[in-house]
Amino acid sequence: MSERLLLEKVDYERNEVTVYGETYPLEHTCFATIDRNNPTALLDEEEEVINKLLLSVQHSEKLARHMKFLMKKGSLYLRYNGNLLIHGCMPINEDGQMEQMEIDGQVYKGRALLDQFETYLRYAFAHRDQTDDLATDMVWYLWTGEYSSLFGKRAMTTFERYFIKDKAAHKEPKNPYYYLRENEEVCRTILAEFDLDPEQGHIINGHTPVKEINGENPIKANGKLIVIDGGFSKAYQSTTGIAGYTLLYNSFGMQLVAHQQFNSKEDVIQNGADVLSVKRVVDKELERKKVRETNIGQELKDEISMLKKLMEYRYMD
Template identity: 75%
Template sequence: MNTKFLDLLAQRYDSEEKVVTEIINLEAILNLPKGTEHFVSDLHGEYQAFQHVLRNGSGKVKEKINDLFAETLSKEEIDEFATLVYYPEEKLQLIKNGFNNEHELNEWYTEIIEHMIKLISYASSKYTRSKLRKALPKQFVYIIEELLYKTEDFTNKKPYYKKIVQQIISLGQADKLIIGLSYTTQRLVVDHLHVVGDIYDRGPDPDKIMDTLINYHSLDIQWGNHDVLWLGAFAGSKVCLANIIRICARYNNLDIIEDAYGINLRPLLNLAEKYYEDNPAFRPKRQSDEKLSDYEQLQITRMHQAISMIQFKLESPIIKRRPYFNMSERLLLDKVNYQNKEIDINGKTYQLENSCFATVNPDQPDQLLEEEEEVIERLLFSVQHSEKLARHMKFLMKKGSLYLKYNGNLLIHGCMPLDEDGNMEKMIIEDETYSGRELLDVFERNLRYAFANPDVTDDLATDMVWYLWTGQCSSLFGKREMTTFERYFIKEKETHKERKNPYYYLREKEETCRTILKEFDLDPDQGHIINGHTPVKEIDGENPIKANGKLVVIDGGFSKAYQSTTGIAGYTLLYNSYGMQLVAHKHFNSKEEVLRDGTDVLSVKRLVDEELERKKVLETNIGEELYQEVAILNSLMEYRYMK
């Protein structure tokens, strides 16, 4: 090993005792049970529902409360206690309003603090004291540790412990302590969070989800197609930018663009009001509780048309300059008969409805008007100079990847592109052929290059980011075509169909999943593939656990737009030292309902895989890192202290 490196390390471990202590500590940690991993996907801006799942650990918090207090507390008391842990600030106020006098309240404080301490002790049982200390509220670390490590074997210190709690209450610190202990419990119940794609689009609050993730203690992100669209826009792709604005207009979420990220949409509105009128195909989709005035709806409808036409125009030059994208059939503006309002697709002629081609030059349909060019340039400038968006996109790049190998499992948002025979689908890029894991690595390299060079907007890397959104070999899209144009303008639904990659029926076979796991150098006997992206239609009997448990799909419909077809409000996955459990969630109405009624939104837990022997840290990714640290420290011992 490099002696200069060991000399530097010796400055940190400047005595034999320090090296020995650290080796003993790391070796001991390796034999602890592995922490609980929490998998979520396809959040689609649904901040409140995501917050609830995060706070209750997909049922893990209540499970631990039940383990401890099932014999001593009623169901109603357990529900109330669990809700207090989920939403401590709000629930405290509701509970305190129900007491008649200070004495009753103080008695409740004493009891609930004792319950909280027991819960913390139980939830932290597989962690080191050092790790627990880092999770505790800083202002109460000393006090909580005293209460945590008290023993009932001796009575000498009982008055001491009692006085600690009394002083906390009398000094008005009980609320702060309970709030701190609640958040510590949430943190201890889940050791690591995996977000398997699609934080953005459709729902109203992706920015709030991003703020939550930035402050989360341990996580990774596997980019979804919608996330890559936002990354592409920030990286300088005008067509990605047009897509995100179009989707926000379609789902009545332009507030995300304008209010959350401070991007000025006035230039787009001015263009839209000049060229477009009302159009039923472009009216925003709304939830039943959303209110819009006729004027607001008309504004959004016009902007929706304006940005859609800009998008369709921007797609054409990319398709033409990248023939190996194999997307020439998507040059639909070239196929339109503008005089008769007809289009030829696959040898068949269709009538166009709800058309809005006022800015299209029939002789050069992909040519942007000077006004359109100016609008998209101004929008791009605003996007790339939004401080909040920059912070979110940089975090998404830092914590994100197209796929992740973690603790023997493959996490990938969409799919592994396959051909009909189950072989890795090949794609030619600049005369080089790629497939399988290598193809995904090429996609990610291009995305990272585009993000690092936002001033270059028409290079291969930037075009490849858009391809990830809509290309047939994209692991994020997983279809042969995206029929956005047809859905707007053609009545016949046969043109709306988007042919899925063979992966989506071949993944039902165990052998397919085993082949993919081997492609990523994972053990096919032990590993699993974890997908999001495609909502599982549980209402139709679809099973999210596929291929004899080798693959789990956890997109069950966080997005309200999907819930009528899925029948549920999302899946999450838990993986602790005992095995994997899939959790299905009922529709989340509101935080207020949970606070009022103590009801939870969990429905069914299903066993995916049960460990024959309890998994330890030494069998995880973290374990590999700790092994390396131990090896380095042993080298330091030999180099410095065992000569």
Template identity: 50%
Template sequence: MAMNISDREIYEKIDYLKLLSKLYPSISKASTEVINMEAILNLPKGTEHFITDIHGEYEPFVHVLKNGSGTIKRKIDELFEGELMESERRKLATLVYYPEQKLECMEAEYENIEDCYRINMYRLIKLCKYTSSKYTRSKVRNLLPDDFKYIIEELLHEHMNGEHKEKYYRSIIESIIETDRAREFIIAIAELIQKLVVARLHIIGDIFDRGPRPDIIVDRLMNHHCVDIQWGNHDMLWMAAAAGEKTCVANALRISARYANLDVVEDIYGINLLPLATFAIETYRDDPCLEFMPKISDEEVSTTEKSLMAKMHKAISIIQFKLEGEIIKRRPEFEMKHRLLLNMVDYENGTINIKGKTYKMKDMYFPTIDPKNPYELTDAERNVIDRVTASFKRSDKLQRHVEFLFSKGSIFLKVNSNLLIHGCVPLNEDGSFMSMRIKGREYSGKELMIQMEKTAREGYFSKENTEEKQYGLDIMWYMWTGKCSSIFGKDNMTTFERYFIEEKETHTENKNSYYSLREDEDVCKKIFDEFGLDINDSHIINGHVPVKSKSGESPIKANGKILVIDGGFSKAYQSKTGIAGYTLIYNSVTMQLVSHQPFSSMEEAVNDESDILSTTVVVEHKSKRKLVRDTDEGIRMQKEIDDLKLLLRAYQRGIIKQR
């Protein structure tokens, strides 16, 4: 290895090198690590998996996570084509996805269950060898399950060359079967394969709201071996609610009531909704609350339950509108005075004036609103929101989930030449970066996003009853609904109008100019430059705005430089998109966009061996395979190698003594 290093270079970093020498106390230790790391740099880049806008739809999410957006099936086809029939390859894939459930089915099919175990163990070991081939032994070792760590490592690196080696290999398999550990072994190696096919998982926002079980999704992510999260506006809503921001508590409850997901709030997160339910029944007893009926069929819940949900929905919505007024008045720099609508209602004539035009209100039953002071909460409303907010803050499970979102999340991420943002980079109509004043200072572009993230973290982690805490909480709400928020990306959130005004012209939420300008090459270049990316070798990967695939809209924008992978994981959007979601796979050679059809159920996937019907489009094909050295991790490793070479020279010259 070249060691053209001067003494001056060593002494400039002498304190750091002395610390490094504690980890590598000899020439032998340091040189071994250099050799190991330089070998790793020449391995193929690991596969990255991108998913966005899951919105609580845990079943299709878990399936896509298990099958690596089709990566596992492709590996099986590559390895076993010509050896196994399609039906056998499909069965093997299902076994990898759902080992426990599929084994139950398979055990009933085989007369001799040991044959079932033996056949599938050999196939799974072969597949595991194939999927682990791009990793070092140490990397694979770190992913091995504790119960079978030694056994799997032996099997993965054992070559059946020669009679004795083959006997050794077979003896391990037979011993596993004889000791009644075959079932556990198959489950362990199937789960290991799931981990090996994807080196890193990127979740580009919106885990929460609409779907039935966001908590299952977060639990899965917390157990994932390598994941990062770019916050969506719905994630920020729940993060702010957990921090105690009352307006976001009201919003989270309103959306949960709208989509009949209050059981997630109450049963899963343990939040006491009795104060809200009691208040809603007493206050809206004689109000049918027709505009607030949950989006759910009559077969799913009783008429009485729907009526209660509607009353709770309306009660918390009115509280939300009042609380929003408090923030808007407190923070004039948010420039949201146009959202103050309660004072624009003519409570005698049942009309409202918006932008100089008068509209008839669909509902005028407002027993808690004082027309002279419409934003003032009644004592009963204040009591409800205070008690429910306290319950949000006391929920151990919600706090664990939100702390995980903060630890693994950010408003944007620049990784391996790609920029990951849930929504957009806020732009003005002329393509310039939209600016906003935060704490008396103007920010725009990348710096605005960084400042919003910093302030949001202060909203969650700062001490109670401080100005820093209050401002952070207000910014978290703004990130949910403000025009300069990259994770919202619209000029308005017309919730009030949708509930109370028939005319759809008032429901319009104009998207940020980013969405109309992103095909402009000059605008794209400006964004890439802002984030320090080379437009020729980089991409922006977004979610947030569903791509209307059935109308011919393409998720590939700006000649492949921008990829919008929200295709409708949420069932609420699938009628618009025509599909059930996009995901993205980025391996060492290609970037592949995968579109998915609706997922039926885990039971059907196991029993019928039916995978999600997916279509793959190659967005980009590299003529030269990307190696670890071409990644961010590779750049970091190269810096470590350079430091270790400095340490080696310091040892060789006696500047630092070996231990």
């Protein structure tokens, strides 16, 4: 990520910066406290502010509780009942092939890459006293890295939006996944990468709000991918035109429910307005799925197998 060390790429005499080979004039700069020979060095006063912020974060009881919950219950992806749940994206290139990334001398891609990300993430959480190591670096990389499945863009151009007038420098190109996920074959390839049946499985995706207001369909790739981010947060509802999705899944199949915006209790009482939900059938099972075909069913079968082994051991001659 050395290309994002932008303070080192600033020409302080000409008030210009070179980003990805292009040179742009800077405006609204506030670089008076920057040491040109060591741009990342902090003044004593700046370091004091950072340390206070760090102390607040490290000793926040609520944040610690939330993080423990995420680490206990969460994962970068989840294989569940033959489906793949993934928040951001699957890093792929323009040809639909898995992006490769070298980590500590080894090259990873696809599912193996996400497994590596999660391994480092969990290690960093378990060893919070270690801050100058690869695991900590990987936490930062997952925030803004080009091949991060959580970020899903080529760069975070916050610096450019602050200091460069040319809007061409503000662009944050998305990973090709976000347009190739419309392709059924690409989705089938991703499902196979995670050892899931492309015929029966689906990718259930979040992160990018679906603009239903513009006619965008949350069911993509001939039903192989469902985007369930419909703008549940009120801040996104003007963008999506709805108030979020709920995915219903049972032995009969899948349904996606789109919720309309709820304005106020007064509007409901005075005008008789109702909160409407629209259901879409995503997939209808030709044969109802049995419990034994689910994740819980597999856990039950594993427990039965273990009990049988214990019985054999207990009553063996």
